Amino acid sequence: MPLPNAFDPSEIQSLVSRLGSLQVGSAPRWGRMDPAQMCAHCCTPYQQLRGEKGGGPLPLRLLARLFFKGSVVGEQPFKKNIPTPPAFRVADSRKLDSERERLVGFIREFHGQGAAAFEGRTHVTFGPLKAGEWSNLLWKHLDHHLRQFGV
Numbered sequence: 018m019p020l021p022n023a024f025d026p027s028e029i030q031s032l033v034s035r036l037g038s039l040q041v042g043s044a045p046r047w048g049r050m051d052p053a054q055m056c057a058h059c060c061t062p063y064q065q066l067r068g069e070k071g072g073g074p075l076p077l078r079l080l081a082r083l084f085f086k087g088s089v090v091g092e093q094p095f096k097k098n099i100p101t102p103p104a105f106r107v108a109d110s111r112k113l114d115s116e117r118e119r120l121v122g123f124i125r126e127f128h129g130q131g132a133a134a135f136e137g138r139t140h141v142t143f144g145p146l147k148a149g150e151w152s153n154l155l156w157k158h159l160d161h162h163l164r165q166f167g168v
Contacts, residue, residue, distance in 0.1 A: 020092050023156035024132045024148070032128075032159055033121050038168040041113050045165050047097040054107040055162045056116035061105045062158060063123035065141045070104055072141035077102075086143045090150035095161040128155065 021028045039052045050058060064070040072081075081089075081102075132148035139145050146154070 018092070020153050020156055022132070023128050023152040023159075024130075024135075026129075028156070029124060029128045032124060032156075032163070035163045035168045036117055036121060039113065039117060039166055043166045043168075046167060048165055050107065050165075051111075051113075052166055053111035053113040053116045054109075055166065056113065056120045057107045057111050058101070058105055059159055059162055060116070060120050060123055062155060063120075063127055065104075066127060070141075072104060081142050089157075090143065090146060090154050092153060095157060097165075124159075 021031075023029070023032075036056070039056070041052065043052045045051070045055075061070060065072060132152065135146070135151040136148040137145050138151065140151075140154075143150075
């Protein structure tokens with residue numbers, strides 16, 4: 018079954034609304050991050066798109082491309098408690114309102130560009146991706162973490 022289209026304006030609004038439901042004291046159903054750390058973590062793919070964060074050492078990127086690309090950009094949901102790549106780890110304390118605002122800004126900036134802007138766009142780890150693969154990756158990652166907090 019196809020995943021929602023991350024570039025559809027109604028889906029963008031749905032993701033933003035779900036983020037608005039997060040509360041400071043929301044407990045995760047799995048994992049160790051609090052809601053503010055989760056929002057900061059979810060900013061990482063967008064920071065990579067801007068060239069602000071890398072994808073890790075070349076050997077790890079090549080292994081990820083070879084063994085994990087299909088599961089990351091495919092339609093299967095992410096499993097609970099999968100290991101977090103070092104570039105995505107957030108261990109320090111964050112403020113929920115500012116991290117959520119930053120994430121919503123990234124969602125509107127990148128998802129709002131539309132699918133055509135992502136066709137063939139290069140991912141720092143997985144190389145050139147089709148727009149549908151970008152949609153799956155971005156939507157799936159956000160949905161995974163929103164479900165982690167029950168929203």
